[in-house]
Amino acid sequence: MRTVSFKQELVDKDIVLSVRHLKQFFTVGSGASKFRTKAVHDVSFDIKKGEVFGLVGESGCGKTTTGRSIIRLYDITSGSVYFKGYRITGGTRWNEKEIKWTKIRGKKQIAELNQQMRDEINDSKTENEEYNESLIASIKARYNEKITAIKTHINEVRTQEKENIAQIKYDNRHVDPQLMSKIQMIFQDPTDSLDPRMTVEDIIQEGLHIQGMHDRAANSNRVVEVLEKVGLIADYASRYPHEFSGGQRQRIGIARAIIMNPEFLICDEPISALDVSIRAQVINLLNDLKDEMGLTMMFIAHDLSVVKYFCDRIAVMYFGELVEMTTSEELFRHPLHPYTKALLSAIPKPDPLSEKKRKRIIYNPLTDHDYSKEKPELQEIIPGHFVLANNAEIEKYKKEMAAADAESVVEE
Ligand SMILES: Nc1ncnc2c1ncn2[C@@H]1O[C@H](COP(=O)(O)OP(=O)(O)OP(=O)(O)O)[C@@H](O)[C@H]1O
Numbered sequence: 001m002r003t004v005s006f007k008q009e010l011v012d013k014d015i016v017l018s019v020r021h022l023k024q025f026f027t028v029g030s031g032a033s034k035f036r037t038k039a040v041h042d043v044s045f046d047i048k049k050g051e052v053f054g055l056v057g058e059s060g061c062g063k064t065t066t067g068r069s070i071i072r073l074y075d076i077t078s079g080s081v082y083f084k085g086y087r088i089t090g091g092t093r094w095n096e097k098e099i100k101w102t103k104i105r106g107k108k109q110i111a112e113l114n115q116q117m118r119d120e121i122n123d124s125k126t127e128n129e130e131y132n133e134s135l136i137a138s139i140k141a142r143y144n145e146k147i148t149a150i151k152t153h154i155n156e157v158r159t160q161e162k163e164n165i166a167q168i169k170y171d172n173r174h175v176d177p178q179l180m181s182k183i184q185m186i187f188q189d190p191t192d193s194l195d196p197r198m199t200v201e202d203i204i205q206e207g208l209h210i211q212g213m214h215d216r217a218a219n220s221n222r223v224v225e226v227l228e229k230v231g232l233i234a235d236y237a238s239r240y241p242h243e244f245s246g247g248q249r250q251r252i253g254i255a256r257a258i259i260m261n262p263e264f265l266i267c268d269e270p271i272s273a274l275d276v277s278i279r280a281q282v283i284n285l286l287n288d289l290k291d292e293m294g295l296t297m298m299f300i301a302h303d304l305s306v307v308k309y310f311c312d313r314i315a316v317m318y319f320g321e322l323v324e325m326t327t328s329e330e331l332f333r334h335p336l337h338p339y340t341k342a343l344l345s346a347i348p349k350p351d352p353l354s355e356k357k358r359k360r361i362i363y364n365p366l367t368d369h370d371y372s373k374e375k376p377e378l379q380e381i382i383p384g385h386f387v388l389a390n391n392a393e394i395e396k397y398k399k400e401m402a403a404a405d406a407e408s409v410v411e412e
């Protein structure tokens with residue numbers, strides 16, 4: 001009987017969140033019009049303690065789905081997410097497929113071996129019956145050894161993967177709520193994410209109730225404390241969300257998250273829905289809270305200008321996949337994937353002259369890559385800089401990096 005949740009062996013003890021081969025598929029529609037969207041398709045990354053990790057990409061590429069999968073709003077399709085070393089969510093589809101495909105591949109190999117065996121027996125038959133018998137026996141023994149090895153492999157994979165599936169299911173049922181309360185999320189739209197029928201106080205302290213904290217006076221004091229922390233006044237506690245501006249509503253969303261004393265905060269486009277004039281205020285608030293509370297963050301945005309100064313590392317996402325991941329500095333110095341370049345070209349320049357010269361690059365996956373001979377993989381081109389590319393592209397990108405470095409030396 002299983003009694004212990006799987007604990008990831010952390011190579012790097014500083015890693016707070018580890019996402020491994022996350023897949024999140026949705027089935028949309030019904031009957032004949034039913035289809036599957038691969039919202040997130042095999043995404044892996046690690047976030048270190050104290051780090052701000054940016055997840056950037058255009059609308060619909062799977063950023064929110066990644067965030068919502070981490071906080072267990074969905075049962076994920078495949079892969080695992082570990083928080084402080086503990087698996088907090090896992091999906092079993094990959095493991096199920098592994099059993100199925102190992103069996104299909106194995107059966108095919110066995111059929112081929114049987115055919116080869118028959119051919120070899122037919123080809124080597126002689127006039128001498130006695131000689132034939134011993135020859136056939138030795139050929140059969142040779143092939144049977146190979147076939148047995150394949151059957152053993154199928155059984156081993158089945159046993160191993162069934163064990164993994166049972167462990168994932170066990171872990172999903174035994175996630176520690178206390179541990180989960182250390183992960184909080186600030187949602188994309190401050191209007192949609194706050195219940196209009198609840199007072200600000202009730203919204204903010206909802207998480208405390210879920211954690212079994214029902215001391216009214218203590219909870220009210222905590223609400224006042226966090227309201228002040230996010231730059232709002234205590235009097236607001238008895239009001240309703242519609243009485244507030246967008247920026248204030250987002251502050252309420254932040255208060256709701258930080259009342260739980262989180263260690264890891266997911267900020268899902270916290271400023272996109274806000275007026276330009278108050279965006280900087282919210283970013284500054286998040287920055288202050290990060291320092292004050294020692295938070296680790298995942299910051300989701302759809303354009304690179306927002307994350308440039310706020311994030312230590314950035315992952316660029318396109319259609320459910322990561323296409324590039326490195327430090328902010330390196331990403332702006334050596335953008336390699338054509339989609340990253342397209343995102344960069346969308347950032348307006350502060351200086352009117354260069355703004356006039358700015359050219360938008362449009363990414364077209366069909367013409368920008370040739371994957372007919374070799375498929376791409378997320379590869380580490382230099383330490384810490386990952387790009388989705390095949391080997392031919394890696395060679396090209398290496399040259400681009402060297403050329404960019406040479407140019408910057410000349411400019412200096
Ligand atoms: N609950 C759901 N059911 C079905 N499909 C979904 C669901 N949630 C997301 N999707 C689909 O998954 C894909 C990724 O959506 P997601 O909301 O994660 O994108 P996003 O990167 O956050 O975009 P945006 O910048 O617009 O917020 C989209 O195609 C979306 O339609």
Ligand SMILES: [Mg+2]
Pocket residue numbers: 063064065188268
């Ligand atoms: Mg989103």
